[in-house]
Amino acid sequence: MKKSIVYFELDGKEVLGFDTGLTPRDFARTKMAQSVLQPGYIIYPDGNVDNWQSGGVTPLGSGSDETIVVWGPVFPGEKLAELIKSDNKDHALDAFRFWLKARIILEERFARAEKIFFGSSGALIVHKENDLFPYGTVFFPPADLFMRSIETEIETEWIHPDLEKAEEISFCAGAMLYRIFCGTPAFSGTSIDEIHQNIREGVFLPPNLALPGLNPEMSGLISKSLGGKKGELAKKPMPNEILEFIDIPKSRQVSSWLRILDTNEIAKINTEKARYIKKNALAVKTRRFAARNKVVITASIVVLVVVAFFIRDFIKSRSEDVIKGMSPVEVAMTYYNAFGELDHTLMEKCVKGKAGKDDIDLAVNFFVITRVRQAYELYSNSFITVQKWIDDGSPATDKVVFGITNLKVSGFSMNEKNARLAAEYTLWMPNYNEYNDENSVQTIVSNSYRDELDLVLIKGAWRIESIKRELQFARRP
Numbered sequence: 001m002k003k004s005i006v007y008f009e010l011d012g013k014e015v016l017g018f019d020t021g022l023t024p025r026d027f028a029r030t031k032m033a034q035s036v037l038q039p040g041y042i043i044y045p046d047g048n049v050d051n052w053q054s055g056g057v058t059p060l061g062s063g064s065d066e067t068i069v070v071w072g073p074v075f076p077g078e079k080l081a082e083l084i085k086s087d088n089k090d091h092a093l094d095a096f097r098f099w100l101k102a103r104i105i106l107e108e109r110f111a112r113a114e115k116i117f118f119g120s121s122g123a124l125i126v127h128k129e130n131d132l133f134p135y136g137t138v139f140f141p142p143a144d145l146f147m148r149s150i151e152t153e154i155e156t157e158w159i160h161p162d163l164e165k166a167e168e169i170s171f172c173a174g175a176m177l178y179r180i181f182c183g184t185p186a187f188s189g190t191s192i193d194e195i196h197q198n199i200r201e202g203v204f205l206p207p208n209l210a211l212p213g214l215n216p217e218m219s220g221l222i223s224k225s226l227g228g229k230k231g232e233l234a235k236k237p238m239p240n241e242i243l244e245f246i247d248i249p250k251s252r253q254v255s256s257w258l259r260i261l262d263t264n265e266i267a268k269i270n271t272e273k274a275r276y277i278k279k280n281a282l283a284v285k286t287r288r289f290a291a292r293n294k295v296v297i298t299a300s301i302v303v304l305v306v307v308a309f310f311i312r313d314f315i316k317s318r319s320e321d322v323i324k325g326m327s328p329v330e331v332a333m334t335y336y337n338a339f340g341e342l343d344h345t346l347m348e349k350c351v352k353g354k355a356g357k358d359d360i361d362l363a364v365n366f367f368v369i370t371r372v373r374q375a376y377e378l379y380s381n382s383f384i385t386v387q388k389w390i391d392d393g394s395p396a397t398d399k400v401v402f403g404i405t406n407l408k409v410s411g412f413s414m415n416e417k418n419a420r421l422a423a424e425y426t427l428w429m430p431n432y433n434e435y436n437d438e439n440s441v442q443t444i445v446s447n448s449y450r451d452e453l454d455l456v457l458i459k460g461a462w463r464i465e466s467i468k469r470e471l472q473f474a475r476r477p
Contacts (some may be wrong), residue, residue: 005079005122005141010058017069018145023448024032024059027068033057036070038142040220043102045136049274050108050141076132076137077124082156084120084176088338089254092180095125096173097249102138103169104239118168118239120176121157137251161196170236175224177246181218181254183211186226202227203284209276215257221245231409276389279398322349322463328419331462335424338401340385342367352456352463359467366429370400386428386444401444402429411452419455420460424448424472448472 005230020032027033054072061067083095098256099120124144127138160168178186186204198204204226208219211262225236236277245253270373323331331350338346347356370383373396386403389395404425410414411422430447452468 005124006060006069008060014074015055015071016074017071018141019060019067019069020145021457022068024068025064027057028048032068032144033068035142036145040072040139040141040145041106042075042133043105043138043140045098045101045134047101047105049105052141054142064290070142070145074132075124075126075129076130077126077137077139078128079122080123080138083125083127084179089180090129093246093254094249095127096180097123097174097243097246098138099123100137100169100173100243100246102140103172104243105141107165107239109167114217119172120155136349145474148152156192156195162200164241166257167236169239170225170242172224173239173242177218177222178204178207178226179208181214181222181257183208186211186222197288201284203280203285205273205277205280208394209269209273211258212266213259213261215259216343217245218257238370255405275396282398284314307353322346323463328421328455329412330412331455331464332409332421332423333407335464336404336407339363340387342370342383342402350464353457354466355411355464355466362429366400366402389428389444398432404428406448414455417457419457421453421455423451423453425451447474 004019004021006019007014008017009015020027022030022032036054036057038054041048041150042052044050052072054070057068057070059066060069078095080095080099084092086092086446101122104120105424122141124139124141126135128132129135134452157179158172159477160171163171175186178184182340185437186207187198206219207222208214208216221237221242225242227235252377271356274452323334326334335347335350335356338344338350339359342363344367347360347363350356351360366383384397384399384401386401386405388399389397389403390405405426406426407423409421409423411420412421428444428446431443448471450470452470453464454466455462456465457463
């Protein structure tokens with residue numbers, strides 16, 4: 001494969017060239033000739049900027065391999081992309097520092113212009129002493145030339161397909177830092193489209209799992225830079241914040257952000273990593289399957305819910321005598337036990353009218369969630385009662401943990417048609433609002449309640465007529 005950026009002699013002097021990959025005829029047919037007039041930019045370590053102007057075009061190669069190269073003054077720099085990917089992490093980090101400062105300067109210079117530069121922008125960096133430019137000088141080639149040259153040498157892993165300006169710089173910085181510290185791309189795939197999809201969805205292994213012992217602040221900075229969608233810059237660190245955090249060139253080495261772990265810590269992180277990879281892969285597979293089959297899945301869920309409620313109503317109409325003969329206390333106990341097992345049908349048999357509607361809706365929602373997950377995530381059972389979860393030692397799990405513990409009934413009183421009692425219990429459920437992708441641990445919350453229940457005798461069966469609920473306290477295990 002031909003290189004897009006080449007050094008060669010022209011009229012007895014060395015020049016820098018950008019191979020367009022176009023034959024002389026194709027070059028003449030396109031608008032690439034306009035790129036000869038576009039300047040490149042040289043950003044010095046002190047912040048000063050010089051223009052780089054092309055000197056013209058010339059053919060290179062022979063026969064069918066002959067292509068047009070746009071050439072200009074030589075710049076004795078190394079490719080930023082190769083430095084970032086190199087094994088010398090300290091050199092890579094310094095190259096990153098120079099690039100980030102230069103990108104910020106360019107962004108300020110072209111604040112009102114359309115997006116011109118992105119990713120590494122084909123940057124070259126002076127990383128060895130020379131007589132032409134000081135150490136740390138950064139060169140950005142003309143935008144059109146870069147766009148043309150990256151078709152064969154694109155660093156897709158750190159170019160966001162949607163972001164621009166400060167958001168894009170922040171993302172690119174995070175991706176480069178991930179590559180420097182973790183030694184692998186944050187985003188991978190078998191094609192550019194798949195890589196872009198992973199980038200858009202934020203599918204990457206958290207840096208603290210990719211590199212055990214990485215400083216939490218650095219890990220958090222990288223994760224925040226890589227996460228978030230277009231327009232969510234408030235959730236990303238600003239480019240200047242990143243530059244300030246990583247400090248000046250030759251200040252902190254990569255090792256200063258690493259901590260040596262003992263055997264137990266490494267084993268724990270490796271277990272966490274394996275669990276995260278498994279769970280995340282399943283979640284991504286399910287989400288993408290759902291996106292591809294949105295119409296079919298929506299229709300299936302509607303049918304599932306309709307059938308479930310039809311069966312519920314059918315069973316209800318044929319089994320009204322289930323609670324007949326039960327005492328008010330037994331009806332209350334049946335209601336709460338059914339709640340803890342997501343048996344919304346039995347719950348409805350225990351109530352009158354809209355009593356317990358919020359409880360029943362919650363049970364229905366979790367019931368549907370578990371059934372859908374079983375259907376599309378290949379679960380044999382995606383629901384586990386809280387008592388079994390506790391008996392198993394409260395392990396980390398991605399199943400729906402739900403149920404009631406410590407149920408106590410007190411204050412019972414009744415006459416021929418009415419009864420009253422109080423129920424105290426603890427309700428456990430997943431808190432999806434606080435799910436943390438950084439550590440992949442599902443948060444289970446438990447709230448203790450005290451309910452006052454009024455029951456009424458209807459056609460020989462006691463039913464709950466109203467529930468007055470009071471939160472006693474909330475806690476986490």
